[in-house]
Amino acid sequence: EPEVTQTPSHQVTQMGQEVILRCVPISNHLYFYWYRQILGQKVEFLVSFYNNEISEKSEIFDDQFSVERPDGSNFTLKIRSTKLEDSAMYFCASSEGVNRINTEAFFGQGTRLTVV
């Protein structure tokens, strides 16, 4: 069964360092997303991406965040200068479309980012 894969599963980084979280969405999907879940809190939307550009982003997704689809299969989230409060589980998701029939989002297993 097709699935969204994320690497690494766990990333530890020092405050101020740049990190890149990687995702391989399901191959025939056109819409890609990043969400985060701070420990014990709700899952929060960060950004959606379609046709090689951001289609929507939340207030959390400030200038230190960026996304890219560098090679037609990978979808990356970059955090330029990490802060302690960026520590969270980051989920990548993809969907075939956004209408009522094909809007189901499939999530990856997540990358746990720990900023020390």
Place this chain on the structure above:
Amino acid sequence: GNSVTQMEGPVTLSEEAFLTINCTYTATGYPSLFWYVQYPGEGLQLLLKATKADDKGSNKGFEATYRKETTSFHLEKGSVQVSDSAVYFCALRPGSSNTGKLIFGQGTTLQVKP
């Protein structure tokens, strides 16, 4: 604005008990509604969905009915198992959205004891 509110957890039940996890929403237009489940140490999995009023989503013995009059999408199961222990998230996709963004509730932890 759009938001989702779930009942506070944790919910602790004995095996074979009846489960209800309440979910209410606020949304403009006609959202699609979802329940996702997160088993320990794993990612989010779609459990069921409903895309219009009065639709019933069902999967693995779980059911939820999209009630527009009460803006609710409560999750039910007639007989829970230990393996159902997980965190359950109610979510909505705004009807006006053309980006597929999901808005999640805070999650409800279910613990099922043998």
